[in-house]
Amino acid sequence: MEQEGRKLTIQILRFNPQLEGDTPRMVSYEITEAPGMTIFIALNEIREKHDSSVQFDFICRAGICGSCAMIINGTPDLACRTLTSKFKDGQIKLLPLPGFKLIGDLSVDSGTFMRHMNERIEGWIHDIKADEVDFNKLEERMDPDVAEEIYELERCVECGCCISACATKRMKDGFLGAVGFMKLARYALDPRDKRSDSDFYEIVGDDNGVFGCMSLLGCEDYCPKDLPHQTQIAYLRRKMLSVK
């Protein structure tokens, strides 16, 4: 009753740095498209039926965990929620996310990068009184609107798309990047974090911070969670300029 699915040609950058003498190359795989097929499903089929050595990372396969960002036909995106039907000519080219250490094929080490980023911006609530809080008592109140605003900025999944799409980052290795700015803006907004603007200035008040951004806004264009990077970078800049 169903039509035979069309043929997909999936080209993958293959390179395993663990193997001595291995060199990067593009390898093509042909598979038959199934209804509702995502790149997650397609890659698993390639691994199970064609080449069991292909490396890639998926965890939640639902667009929630951020582990599967890669370059799909030239743009960074989450592979798990990208439907193959999106590509009319059936040609799909997959490259690992640039800006991160390559583990092999489509798998990159975003974890080490994100940990360092979080350490650099000290991405946690700073409150010297936090350890004295009595959790048997009512929690500190928060304006419902403020809670919602914080959540809006906290939806980042550390997928790394913004870093891979950032021209500044490409030229300047020490540049913090949009993921870091977004987190910082989130803490700056949070009344529970007692850091002052000049504390934040110490972290992002230079050209490896918000003043280095060339405003090409690849981060905004390719953020899979549609976070307002442009607004937040501008907000941080204004805030930093007001620091005496």
Next chain:
Amino acid sequence: MKVIYTDSLVIGGGLAGLRVAIASKKRGFDTIVLSLMPAKRSHSAAAQGGMQASLGASVKGDGDDENVHFEDTIKGSDWGADQDVARMFVNTAPKAIRELSSWGVPWSRVRKGDRQVVINAEKVTITEKDEAHGLITARDFGGTKKWRTCYTSDGTGHTMLYAVDNKAIELDIPVHERKEAIALIHDDGACKGAIVRDLVTGELIAYVSKTTTVATGGYGRIYSVSTNAIICEGIGAAIALETGVAPLGNMEAVQFHPTAIVPVGILTTEGCRGDGGLLLDKDGYRFMPDYEPDKKELASRDVVSRRMTEHMRKGKGSPSRYGDHLWLDIRLLGKEHINKNLREVKEICEYFLGIDPVNELIPVRPTQHYSMGGVRTKSNGESPELRGLFSVGEAACWDMHGFNRLGGNSVAETVVAGMIVGEYVADYCENTSVNIETSVLEKFLKKEEDKITELLERETGENVFELKEAMQETMMTNVGIFRNGDDLQTAVDTLKDLLKRSKNICLKNKIRSSNPELVEAIRVPKMIKLAITVAYGALLRTESRGAHSREDFPERNDKEWLKRTLTYWRNESDDLPEVKYEDLDIMKMEMPPASRGYGVDNTIHHPDTEKRVAEVEEILKANPDADRHEIQNLLMPIEIPEKFRGQNERVGRGFK
């Protein structure tokens, strides 16, 4: 041989594991977390709907407290839970949520005044109290008397995991990423660490520790369709089982969530129904009130999943190329609500189904979702038979869920158990030192090394992907929502055969470093063992309790089955586990067995039930002036770490 020493080794970087790590680090112990990937990618992040804690700030949570939460949890478990543990849990949950608030979770808050909500398909206006403004609010979930599920939009797990991982970073707790524990090191009745494979270099490392905490999540992926992340393969539970010493508990208790999307099985949160969403059949008819007139769509998960299956069996499912399904309707909640409070659901519908749930129905079907079973622990989180081995979260059978877990009680368990068990882990670190011969380490390391070498050298044999698929299909077909003796026997026989074949896996890709096929070859035989413990436990349990529903034994049989299943895998060469049972002592229960209040009550009661009911009544009568805390202490005194013993404050009620 590479050896890494630490005090507290935690396997798994999800909420439960990280919270234990934080507890042991705060008490001054060297702590290492092992994770298959960056900790923030853990499956905890996928918990959308919320965390139960009886704060009672929202007007619809008025009158809520630990007692009501306890009753809901025990009823939900179909009296299969360990009541001591459930008590520890409900008493600590409000503290856990407040701690997370101080760590940065932007919990949704109460807004004073009128707001419109949908209850039983009607728009209703509720008025939140002025004095509750700004406190943590809650939404409705299935199987609960009060609105108790605290949330941040529908990204609750994400915000919790980020706050807890950030806390771990603040405390400088190392997370060793892309490391997989493939065996536990044990000697002389004590666990002393793990043999760990580096997933990038392929190197094997012996981690030696005072305590080893398994926090690797559930085993949903032994089924072919599951809401679980693809790393939820139960390997932590499997390596505990493979010690031959540590038992797993209640492995047959597997939950199916009513509303995963068809066909890929991604979850849409229970918050959809909690916020007023409905279930419709192929005729657009709302069928749940016919089956469960009282709780309707918000009956306990196991009940709703069974009713949906029953209804589809009557030919009322909507046919599709992926089989029949039903519809989830959240259109009545309106665009604004969906965009704000059910945004993940909306994104999932857009990306995976190409529909907008504001205007369209969502195709759903009950799907494997949660593992109530896992590494059996005592109430302090330690294995009853292997000292120094702890387990926490979904990986564990700490046993606050019995045979069915309530929505919102799992992320709650991760952090609450993490707090409580974390203190006991630290106590153990304080009172013990590790003493282990290098030769013992070498023995454990060499055993794993040899297995890998054998896999890489075998010239002909089985395809690991085919074995995995066969296992998953068997579990789907024969160990599902409704079970019967014939199907379960088929499952056990098929799985035994697959286990035998899994000893003869041949790899196409023969490299020792990063090699996804080798990862599968190490995991799949372990997963088949787990699948056998599930199928075999289900075959032996000739009653229906919670999510374990036997068509050939429809009664809950307290007389013979009010007990916990314990499975042991004594020898590597065995093809079936040894099964023992642990009685649940009714005479010690705060809440003796009764009806759950769904459908017809056909429970076969235990003779102790009547005795205990009378005893409880007598205690109540003899202490007319005792408050609820004193009564609880009279009925069922519990052990809990000193720092969590305080009573919880609620708005307008104080500490009463």
